[in-house]
Amino acid sequence: MPDIKLLSEGIFEIMKDKRQLATLNLDPGKVVYGEKLISVEGAEYRTWDPRRSKLGAMVLKKFNIPLSKDSKVLYLGAASGTTVSHVSDIASEGAVYSVEFASRSMRDFIRLASRRKNIFPILADAGKPDSYAHIVEPVDLIFQDVAQPNQAEIAARNAARFLNKNGYLLLSIKARSIDTAASPKEIFKEEVKKLEQAFEPGFEILTARDLMPYHEDHLGVLAKLKE
Amino acid sequence: MPDIKLLSEGIFEIMKDKRQLATLNLDPGKVVYGEKLISVEGAEYRTWDPRRSKLGAMVLKKFNIPLSKDSKVLYLGAASGTTVSHVSDIASEGAVYSVEFASRSMRDFIRLASRRKNIFPILADAGKPDSYAHIVEPVDLIFQDVAQPNQAEIAARNAARFLNKNGYLLLSIKARSIDTAASPKEIFKEEVKKLEQAFEPGFEILTARDLMPYHEDHLGVLAKLKE
Amino acid sequence: MKINTWFGSLEVGSGGEILAFDLFPKGIRELALRSLSLRSSRENLPPEGFDLKAAALECGFVASLSEYYSLLHEVTLEAAKLQVSEAITPDQRIVQAVEALDDINETTNSLSERLFEWYGGYFPESGLVGEALALFIVKYGSRENVPPDDPLYLKARDSMGAKLETADEALLKGFAESVCSLYSRRKQLEAYIESSMEALAPNLTTIAGPMLGARLISIAGSLEKLAAFPSSTIQVIGANKALFKHLRARAPSPKHGVIYSHPFINTSPWWVRGKVARALAAKISLAARIDFYSATKDLSLMGELEEKVRKIRAANPKPPQKR
């Protein structure tokens, strides 16, 4: 029988052939993006590939992941739902408001969302939080992976409107989407500074680590609102 | 008007935009493999790309090229005729016996041979010179580019049967076709030794140089029969 | 203060207490449509941190949290589906056709080469390539079937090609038919792109030609994005690799991307191509903007560009001297 270790609420490490990250499948029997299903004593786990998920990589890079089974989450940059599906597994009794701007990705994401009651798909520009203010409630976590040059500003605007006082921001910064020419290190320094100071409300950075070897030139950031 | 320099009998360097190797076209107006035609005072030159021809590279690597307008040549490894066409230009009143083993290449080569009276196509294995002994006369030069592991032996056998006492051998050795694993330097040393000693008749090496930057891991060799 | 939510309009006091409300009917589709109509309203937004679900409970819109989430799930899903169904705009349809054409071109070339190589074993002297070869094979199969009145009769009769067996002939004919099908697909796609471009972007089509214009839209992603690009970007669209190299390693800035295929550039002498590309890109940018914002045809654009190119060429009759 595979060896199972709890890494964080709802997030497991399963030892079967090799170490694998996994969540408990909220939609038993169904696979979302080609991942493996592993059944152990009646529970079904879905493996989670950190190379295909920034959040998965953050888990393995030992970030504190502020997610529990009744978390309310605003997920910016849902894409076709690879990572959202795991967030939905973890926040099984919570709510995952999932914003995605590309209608092509939303087409695929809808298939996932229609099978999971805790996902609320929103086709909108994450840079314009007003456009979904009539839908989204205050949340405990904003996860953001939008690959936009103004991502610090986007995070601040959404946090101002939706983030609870004690809530967290988890952010993935892709150096290339800020500036294709400058060095990733410089970019990261600059972006962290922007998060701290450039916009209202400012953030307090709790953790900032690159996501190597799972993602090249990506910085993961955990932050909360400045008091 | 382009500047023209004679490098060796029948071989020219034309300065037009850049330095270009060329021969006088024996088949005016016709192009063989996409090369350029340059007309100067009624004479038509065909440019000769050293990156597509071992012999062309040998010219630029300052090998003595023992070819004149009435040379008799045995060309082993004619392929589809890129280089043979230039040999045919140079030995315009001579004879180019052209051996090629692959019927697919011969199909293309026949198109070239049918337009040039001094080319005699022979679909045969260069390792079995007896099979064309009833056709080929004694020659002044054997040019060999066969990419076979036993190329030293092939050269010796053909030289024994067809090469004039004062004739020359021009050989291109591709390291990869001898051994894919050993270092090219080692291979070249070994092959030169074989040419000198391993088979009857032995050769005297006159020149041996790599064909960089035109061909990687290729050695060009000029040799004559031992006295 | 009045605020709009997905389930109704509320009148909220300064402490956040609900003073009055006007709830929407509970139909999924209707709620979805209302939700979509609220997207762009700049007024009556809920205040920061406003708890929508508590308000919905308080107004009696739903009886429980689980009803709230269940309804919101259906409504957001329906709204997203409605948005997706409207996402395929006329310029997106052109983009799809351009992408399909690229695939068709690539596969047609690869299968044509295979056919040439394969049939070459049986009739290497035909001198035919591409669609002409495919049509020939569909018509005759073996070269033995070429009749005396065909111009290729003698070559077929005297060919050094191998004899084509019946089973292989059927195979080659079938393969050639597929190749012909791809060639007619190419023509159909090109005709579609030409007529769609004329309707969607008449000015861009005049300046760039329908195929180049469509390719520019396709690489930009939409006509809107193309219209928003500065003309210096349009000049190098499609030269991504060279541009990236330029930004990273200070290599020379690329002079032109896909617009290189425009006859004004490729018929110009090399030393004025950069200048012509700059003029062309500026006019393309203008044309795309007119097309996006007004969609009326400006008949003077082409004449202005021709005049500009004429002047550039006249001012630079000779190549620059090498230093």
Added chain:
Amino acid sequence: MKINTWFGSLEVGSGGEILAFDLFPKGIRELALRSLSLRSSRENLPPEGFDLKAAALECGFVASLSEYYSLLHEVTLEAAKLQVSEAITPDQRIVQAVEALDDINETTNSLSERLFEWYGGYFPESGLVGEALALFIVKYGSRENVPPDDPLYLKARDSMGAKLETADEALLKGFAESVCSLYSRRKQLEAYIESSMEALAPNLTTIAGPMLGARLISIAGSLEKLAAFPSSTIQVIGANKALFKHLRARAPSPKHGVIYSHPFINTSPWWVRGKVARALAAKISLAARIDFYSATKDLSLMGELEEKVRKIRAANPKPPQKR
């Protein structure tokens, strides 16, 4: 001493002088055929350094050197053409079909993906892929044409896909037709390869199956070459990259190349696959040799292999313990 030349048989003295001769008629084709027949003769070769053209002049076969060269040019050309026309042997025809099939597979996949992506904008819920999707589009075009008795009727009616305009429908139908044409081409090629393999190499076909057998011949270049390979080579045919790495950089030797697709290997547990591959390669090598040298079907081959594989599996019921 008697010697054979392309223009006749000569009787030559010890000093090289011609004592007698028997010249061939001067017809080009006849001379070419005679020349070809002399290729494999091991006897009566001209001595080393013998001057053929001087002899031809001396015997009066030609009146001048220019006549000699002109005639030899025509004769060698004709001989080469005759050889080329006979080069397409039954195994070469199979190789051509395998190469054509590879091209068809690649293009079919790429166009199928494009069709899936493109039509997905109009009916993303269809759940169809590949040929089934292409056939569906050829049949119905827009999802609005799906009749109530079709199993996809409800999904089509409620789809979030965009409305498909007439012009785009025609485009998509045409594209789907081309894709269908490629799928039927695939089937035709596979059927050809199966029947040709059964005729050319019945034993190889029994052991490896027709498609894998054909692929092995194709990569080897011919049945003759495949029959000449040691079984250790057959085991790794198609694993060129891994093999090269092994030779260059002392990476582990690859265990199997294209034979990996054989059911005996891919249904075996991973820890016996290397052993099974070795047994299979040995039997394939034997089969190819029987096919090349005798072409009679050996009915015991398959039973022997099955027995061998059974034994390997029985002897290794469990994975090796990790150290």
